[in-house]
Amino acid sequence: MTTWTQDDERALLDNIDRWIEREVKPIAREHDQEDKYPHALVEQMKDLGLFGATISPEYGGLGLPATTYAKIVIRVAGAWMAPVGIFNSHLIMASAIERCGTEEQKQKYLPLMATGEKRGGIALTEPNAGSDLQALRTVAKRDGDDYIINGSKTWITNSLYGHMVLLLVKTDPEAKPRHKGMSLFIAEKGEGFVVAGKLKKMGYRAIDSCELAFQDYRISAANLVGGVEGQGFYQTAGGLELGRINVAARGCGIGEGALKLALAYSQTRQAFGKPICEHQAIQLKLAEMASRVEASKLLIDSASRKYDSGERCDLEASMAKYFATETGVFCAEEAMRIFGGYSYSVEYEIERYYRDAMLMCIGEGTNEIQRIIIARQLIERQG
Ligand SMILES: Cc1cc2nc3c(=O)[nH]c(=O)nc-3n(C[C@H](O)[C@H](O)[C@H](O)COP(=O)(O)OP(=O)(O)OC[C@H]3O[C@@H](n4cnc5c(N)ncnc54)[C@H](O)[C@@H]3O)c2cc1C
Numbered sequence: 001m002t003t004w005t006q007d008d009e010r011a012l013l014d015n016i017d018r019w020i021e022r023e024v025k026p027i028a029r030e031h032d033q034e035d036k037y038p039h040a041l042v043e044q045m046k047d048l049g050l051f052g053a054t055i056s057p058e059y060g061g062l063g064l065p066a067t068t069y070a071k072i073v074i075r076v077a078g079a080w081m082a083p084v085g086i087f088n089s090h091l092i093m094a095s096a097i098e099r100c101g102t103e104e105q106k107q108k109y110l111p112l113m114a115t116g117e118k119r120g121g122i123a124l125t126e127p128n129a130g131s132d133l134q135a136l137r138t139v140a141k142r143d144g145d146d147y148i149i150n151g152s153k154t155w156i157t158n159s160l161y162g163h164m165v166l167l168l169v170k171t172d173p174e175a176k177p178r179h180k181g182m183s184l185f186i187a188e189k190g191e192g193f194v195v196a197g198k199l200k201k202m203g204y205r206a207i208d209s210c211e212l213a214f215q216d217y218r219i220s221a222a223n224l225v226g227g228v229e230g231q232g233f234y235q236t237a238g239g240l241e242l243g244r245i246n247v248a249a250r251g252c253g254i255g256e257g258a259l260k261l262a263l264a265y266s267q268t269r270q271a272f273g274k275p276i277c278e279h280q281a282i283q284l285k286l287a288e289m290a291s292r293v294e295a296s297k298l299l300i301d302s303a304s305r306k307y308d309s310g311e312r313c314d315l316e317a318s319m320a321k322y323f324a325t326e327t328g329v330f331c332a333e334e335a336m337r338i339f340g341g342y343s344y345s346v347e348y349e350i351e352r353y354y355r356d357a358m359l360m361c362i363g364e365g366t367n368e369i370q371r372i373i374i375a376r377q378l379i380e381r382q383g
Helices: 006-033 040-049 065-081 084-100 104-115 232-239 240-268 280-308 314-344 351-364 367-382
Strands: 119-122 141-142 145-155 164-170 181-186 193-198 209-220
Touching: 006 040, 006 065, 006 240, 006 351, 040 084, 065 084, 065 119, 065 280, 084 104, 084 164, 084 181, 084 232, 084 240, 119 141, 119 145, 141 164, 141 314, 145 164, 145 181, 164 367, 181 232, 240 314, 240 351, 280 314, 314 351, 314 367
Parallel strands: 119 164
Antiparallel strands: 141 145, 145 209, 164 181, 193 209
């Protein structure tokens, strides 16, 4: 990680704010409604360095601390959450390679990932295995210097327009306990790596979430992350804290964006002879929304600071993920109520926030699972 001064951070965030106003906000509604991938934004994200945001400078990235990265995510998600997925999933893959990969893997992939020339995602979920990843059925069998992979994945973000995925498989399906038979691969597109079309979604539109089929897909053993079998579950779990801080920031951004829209609308919409923001029932909603957004930012900052200092932060990351993503849902719903009938019109953007918010409670470990982690940690730390 490089040292980022407060002035550096301010300059970077100002640049991001200008980009959001100029390029993201004007295209969000059309791309969302037409489920159209934002190719132009991808090119701009490359110029902004977003694909290398958390990759170390020695591999060509910006080396941002999690505290600064979370602020970027909150800002972009406040305007439109979906494009965050393009660099977020990519950076989770990069972080796994940087944490667990061999030096050869880091040298081969990270510089190309930092520029966005090669973009990736994470392929964990299967039709029958989401929260319970140890139940997955995709199998990699050793064949000389290669592995042959068969199986399927679903809901994989960046899999149509990206170039590769971090693929979680079983190398020993009989292993007991089950997680000891799991391994991670850096899987580039090629023969046997089949991308089915984009899944149609309620929200998080415009982004490519697809089903993948691996049909006798041959991959070099050099692409086994870290060069050892049986580490995939730990390697995946090791990236969850940063992943949860990221998703927390997306939820918080949705909450803050919905609050801003509702606040502005409540100052112009009149009912019973005055702007609706002067009715106490609306004020209670705005106050509750603003307080939860602020509390989310503090939880995210607290988890990020611990992460940056190298301390264990699974409890804090889960608290931030749970609270901030529920805040996103709460604020989007309250904003819908404040917009009244117009909330149902696609002319107003608030309905998109409402459709996008719920996903944050499901992805990167559902909020039920988060609360179980929090409680287990509380019990463990109590002794
Ligand atoms: C739009 C979208 C994009 C996605 N992108 C990706 C991606 O890029 N890569 C990827 O790998 N995956 C991705 N996912 C998948 C996502 O991570 C999973 O949907 C999520 O982990 C939940 O798994 P599941 O859907 O199988 O639900 P399940 O695991 O079947 O859970 C169903 C319900 O049971 C509850 N539950 C399960 N186990 C327990 C338990 N032990 N205790 C209490 N409650 C429990 C859950 O909380 C939930 O309420 C994406 C999903 C969506 C919708």
